[in-house]
Amino acid sequence: MPNIFSNIPSDVPNEIFEDILNTEKLRVERIVSKGQVSPEAGWYDQEENEWVIVLSGFGEIEYINGDKIILKQGDYLHLKAHEKHRVTETSSDDPTVWLAIFY
Amino acid sequence: MPNIFSNIPSDVPNEIFEDILNTEKLRVERIVSKGQVSPEAGWYDQEENEWVIVLSGFGEIEYINGDKIILKQGDYLHLKAHEKHRVTETSSDDPTVWLAIFY
Numbered sequence: 001m002p003n004i005f006s007n008i009p010s011d012v013p014n015e016i017f018e019d020i021l022n023t024e025k026l027r028v029e030r031i032v033s034k035g036q037v038s039p040e041a042g043w044y045d046q047e048e049n050e051w052v053i054v055l056s057g058f059g060e061i062e063y064i065n066g067d068k069i070i071l072k073q074g075d076y077l078h079l080k081a082h083e084k085h086r087v088t089e090t091s092s093d094d095p096t097v098w099l100a101i102f103y
Numbered sequence: 104m105p106n107i108f109s110n111i112p113s114d115v116p117n118e119i120f121e122d123i124l125n126t127e128k129l130r131v132e133r134i135v136s137k138g139q140v141s142p143e144a145g146w147y148d149q150e151e152n153e154w155v156i157v158l159s160g161f162g163e164i165e166y167i168n169g170d171k172i173i174l175k176q177g178d179y180l181h182l183k184a185h186e187k188h189r190v191t192e193t194s195s196d197d198p199t200v201w202l203a204i205f206y
Contacts, residue, residue: 001172001174001178001180002178002179003175003177003178003179004156004177004178004179005176005177006177020154020179021154021181021204023152023206025128025129025206026128026129026204026206028154028204049126051123051124051131053107053202055158055177069104071104072106073108074106074107074108074109074158075104075105075106075107076105076106076107076123077104078124099156099202101124101129101131101204103126103128103129
């Protein structure tokens, strides 16, 4: 039985992006972060809409207008295509596990 | 900030089904169970594919061939359209929170 919290290495030198489901209509991705943040100018400007939930740890998202929000366990967020954002903080002790749906 | 574990009543006399996201391509639904099971002949025979993860509690799924699997926290499963299944057990103390994507 696959589990979203399985197979997380103790060292996460780079963020881990894994497709869980990939169909014509949508893609479900697990992202594991451990202290990583987007580079200063590293705005995500995505072709797809994204719905994302934090399942462990936490993450801070910054929008291009300077607004910041912190997502804790269970918090979820919708990001429209081309809604520029970046990750400004993630959990450095317990990994942050994100579940993202791109469509 | 919406949270998947928020707004769960202490009494859950009937399963709660709520759309979190509803687009042309997919639907994301939160399901909250507290001891409910499908009726004996209550096979789900869905038009859509479903990807489902258990985020708290647990649930047991039975397939029409008699196979049963238990999903615990973080376990996820893909059910193809018309893959008949039913829910034979859910957590009766802490509620079972399911996150399901239908597409």
